[in-house]
Amino acid sequence: DTEVTQTPKHLVMGMTNKKSLKCEQHMGHRAMYWYKQKAKKPPELMFVYSYEKLSINESVPSRFSPECPNSSLLNLHLHALQPEDSALYLCASSQVKGGSPNYGYTFGSGTRLTVV
C-alpha cells in the first residue's frame, strides 16, 4: 500500500462548528505532516509528527489542533475557524532516518475545506 488516504474529500463548516480531518497511511512511515494550500500557492507546513510526537508546529493558531493516535493515523481537529482558513488541507508522510533525507513525501489528495 503506497497511498495516503484523507477523509473527507470535501468539508463545509460554519464558524462555530467542530470538525476533524483524518489521514491514514500503511507504508510504515514514521513522519507525518499537515500542510495547508491556498489556490495557486505552494503548500505551507503546519505540523510535523515524528514517531507519534509533535516535532514542529509552525506557529499555527490554536483553532487547529493536531493529533497522532498511532503510527498510521493523523487527525486535524478544527474549531471556530474563520473564512480565511478555507483551503486544501494536505496530509503527507515520509520515512525518518535521523539526519538522513526522507526521500520525499507521499501526499494524500487533500480535504477541500470551506468555512462559511
Place this chain on the structure above:
Amino acid sequence: QKEVEQDPGPLSVPEGAIVSLNCTYSNSAFQYFMWYRQYSRKGPELLMYTYSSGNKEDGRFTAQVDKSSKYISLFIRDSQPSDSATYLCAMESGGYQKVTFGTGTKLQVIP
C-alpha cells in the same frame, strides 16, 4: 530574496516538445532536491528526488542539479497532454524537517 525562486508560468507547449522547468535557490544548506507534479484539486505527487549535482533520469523525466550555481531543472521529453499540471520544486537540508517549496510552474501541453 525568497529562499527558492520558480517561474510561475504559465508555460504552454505543443505535444511532443521538450519542456524545461527551473528553480534557483539561495540557501547553501539545501542538499536534497525534489520535483512534484500536482494536478488540479489533487495532492502533489513526487516525481524525482536527488541529492547530488548532475543528472538523474526516470523515463521521460530528467532532473538536473547544479549546486555550484544553486540551480535545479526538470526536463520533460516528448511531452504529453497528461503532463499538463503544476510542477513544484522543493528542497531541504536533511532529515524530516521543513521542506521549502517553490511557488510552482503551471504547464499546459496542447495536443
